Amino acid sequence: MTRIGLERLSLNQATVKHAGLREAVALCARHDIPAIGLWRDRVAEIGLAEAVAAIRAAGLHVSSLCRGGFFTQADPDDADGRAAARADNMAAVFEAAELGADTLVLVCGGLVPGSKDLGLARRMVADAIGELVPEAQRLGVRLGIEALHPMFCADRSVIASLGEAVDLALSFPPDAVGVVVDSYHVWWDARLTGEIARAAGRIVSYQVCDWVLPLPADALLGRGHVGDGMIDFGPISAAVAAAGYDGYVEVEIFNADVWAAQPDRTAATVRERFAAVLGGNGGQAD
């Protein structure tokens, strides 16, 4: 049974959506959460230097920066649009380096506007990651390709299964490119255990939240606290551990009810569920 201790807990900032960076940092300190997953918009609000200072002063580790990617939003013929996207991704790599983030999470983008060509979109993603690799290597940042759930394939990520993310990562040097395993996006996959094994040495982040039913009207917000839904975390955690990942485990929840709750209540629940479901007995809530 894989037991994940609270010393590996990280709170992804999106779980307390309405808290600014300083508030989220203070929340982690109050709840003895040793790491945080940051979002670029919240970093930008107070400025990168201030964000770095706040994180360091709190003694927090940055388990990820969300996010780079959306490599397909500019048409292949739109040189300016592609240059702007590349510049923004270069800036994201720089921010991840300054923050000492374990990875820069990449949400790769959906279909190219006006096109239904999945192959084109996937080639653009591969090319764009290739363009980022030298900068990532220069600054010591690992890019984390995140497979999103197939229901987001058209509009958010043509990388729609872990196997595809692994295939893509394996085509780049391991110091520069890995994969993010997010329970919400990949739990359904009959080939998941094998794909996680194939990702050995390439897993740069393990993110957790639960799949709750019914799906909400906004499909982006159907994520629940660990233990509130249908995901059996035990086998996924065991596979991730067997693949050699021993880094932070981020709780990232997009859910209108969770966002409406008091952040201290949310942080306490995150900690309790992490201990019970991931730390306690390997996957089954009490």
Added chain:
Amino acid sequence: MTRIGLERLSLNQATVKHAGLREAVALCARHDIPAIGLWRDRVAEIGLAEAVAAIRAAGLHVSSLCRGGFFTQADPDDADGRAAARADNMAAVFEAAELGADTLVLVCGGLVPGSKDLGLARRMVADAIGELVPEAQRLGVRLGIEALHPMFCADRSVIASLGEAVDLALSFPPDAVGVVVDSYHVWWDARLTGEIARAAGRIVSYQVCDWVLPLPADALLGRGHVGDGMIDFGPISAAVAAAGYDGYVEVEIFNADVWAAQPDRTAATVRERFAAVLGGNGGQAD
């Protein structure tokens, strides 16, 4: 370029949800649609013998009967529940035989109530199909395992990718078990072309509708007329043809707006889009 002629068009009855069987049959006749996909509840409304007579009188072909399955709804320890489910599936096989349906579509069922064990659910599906195979062979019915989109994994089908459906089908005799390729459920899969190739000789139905954005509040109803969404039908149709499938192509649309439309309007649109997108130039709407 794979061009699918209108002589291969089938209207799945669910596309005109509010029409009874006789109305749907008459609709096909009026719109020169040579085949129909039937639903068991609509057959039961008028009785199996009457349904068979109505179909024969109209000279219609039955491309599928929807549906058997939901093999995981009764707990493994609930002998009565499992017996009832088996009896209902046996009845479905019989109905498919009487109707001369090309396949009995199987929607296999989600997680077992009270369990998060995907492996258990998947083993129960395999066992239940195995129990149906002798009856299917005796009556000359081919069972069609349908992979549903992964967003339905928890509550409707733990068979969540075509590859998984193919693996399962290949463990049974080809005269008894095949797979249904439904564009809506599988279009996102980077491995789709290879999985369709692996299904050669096992494809018992090709169903089409489009993936429209944004996803509706009820995730079951996010299907659009062919050409209204994001799916590139050309490569899928080409792969299905290359795998040797030359049977009917069913248009099956779950969509509140389509259901609210006049059935004659819907049938006309189905025909127009089929000709334009599937028959015209292999995938791109005009």
